[in-house]
Amino acid sequence: MRAAVFHDRGDVRVEHVPDAEVGPGDLLLRVSVVGICGTDAHEFDSGPHMFPIRSAHPVSGHVGPMIPGHELTGTIEAMGTDVEGFELGTLVVSGAGISCGHCFWCTRAMTNLCQHYSTLGLHQNGALAEYVAVPASTCMDASSYGISADTAALAQPMSIAVHAMRRGRLAQDESAVILGAGGIGAFLTYAVADRCGSVVVSDLGTERLDIATALGATHTVQVGSDRSVQDVLDANEIIPSVVYEVSGSAAGFQQALTIASRGARLVMVGLQHGPLEIDVRGVSLREVELVGTNAHVCASDLPEALRLLAARKGGWTDVAPVALSLDELVEEGLKPLAERRSARIKTLIDPWASATRKTVA
The missing domain is CATH 3.40.50.720 (NAD(P)-binding Rossmann-like Domain)
Known part of the structure; x- marks a missing residue:
């Protein structure tokens, strides 16, 4: 599959990499749209800071070149064992933050402070690719909210x-x-x-x-x-x-x-x-x-984020007017963000697009 891969400071390449593989408890998503943010730009411009490029992340175990992308939405292509409550072809959003579910903070509904927390696209391969495997526990069905995939891609930052x-x-x-x-x-x-x-x-x-x-x-x-x-x-x-x-x-x-x-x-x-x-x-x-304040509590903040996104008449094209292709990620996405000259409040990436396209409300 095609993916944007972070190798080192200022070095993000669009490459062909092995296909994402679904594991137990995972959903394999055909990525629809991905948002990039100041964190991604900061890593590109002066990192790696959080990206585990030179030493293994203590939770995810990832080390080496990594696919960023933690603001994502996509449709379900396959499901791992022990996954319930989802159907193939459904549009879902992921909160990206992975918590253990049993530490002191998780048992008190403070999963963003989990002792064993990690994040897709920050601590292990993320969604700036054609496909991504994500824990089903981080995902929510977005199909009932009546929003486009471009709008659904805003759910993670809205939940923050x-x-x-x-x-x-x-x-x-x-x-x-x-x-x-x-x-x-x-x-x-x-x-x-x-x-x-x-x-x-x-x-x-x-x-x-x-x-x-x-x-x-x-x-x-x-x-x-x-x-x-x-x-x-x-x-x-x-x-x-x-x-x-x-x-x-x-x-x-x-x-x-x-x-x-x-x-x-x-x-x-x-x-x-x-x-x-x-x-x-x-x-x-x-x-x-x-x-x-840090991150979000997926179980409570993500549903409210979807409700708010769906409630705005006319959609969110003023906030996120276009979606870039993977090939435009660096020059039109990461560099303008890092240099604080981006004219867009939110920059989206469509890994299947061949060029910039207008977003759909």
Whole structure:
């Protein structure tokens, strides 16, 4: 089969590799569409960081060149032994995260913190290929939601946003601020707007802010303009209960701390690249909660992600307007993401396409 294979920093090649093989408990999927994200671009640009290229991953055991791709959807071609509840030809989505099911965290429905966690496309071969074998335990039937495969490919990042939204314990009568409207920030905007009626979104780009408005933001602020987030909060008498920091920048985190009101929850969605100094005394005196979030709980967050994706009238072509071919992955997908010049909020890859195509809502 054809697949994109990561060999080393800056070295991703489209090659013919042995066909994916279905094992016990697995589904063999004919891959429909795959999303790529900042993690994939980061690995390409400066990695390997998470990809187990030079030493074996402690859980998956993979070592050496690897097929990325952890945001995936596809149709079932074959099923391994002990698989129940699925039918051949069904469109499914995979959460990609593989948990053991019996450790301390798994038994408390915190599978994303599993002691033996690994992820398809990050720690073992993923879906940037024509076929992929995935554990059935990570998959959900998407056929009943009435969405296209292109939309279904957004389920994994939407589930990350759903998990982050829930970590903030956001109530219907509360207000939220989202700093950063990129990939996860856009999905988070929609998830938060579905939960409460007041959402302030800040970002560098006007196009992203326009899409944030279409996704339910009630107020938007362009970074660097003559209006700050605090100005908007004051002018509209908004006291945010939750601040979601999605940019992953040190400046974004400091801004989040500054605008967090007394008793607010600051949910750290974007991953910081180094240690930060914070006013711990101020955090204590204002009783601000610092809340970490990582990945998603497949069993609870993935169904809600599918519901949200299906609920948006008109689909998601503004967020993900095109699907690239495998041959365009590096030049049109990974490089623009790594260099922060991609015009798309979400980049999709169709491993069967011969050239860029428009997505289908």
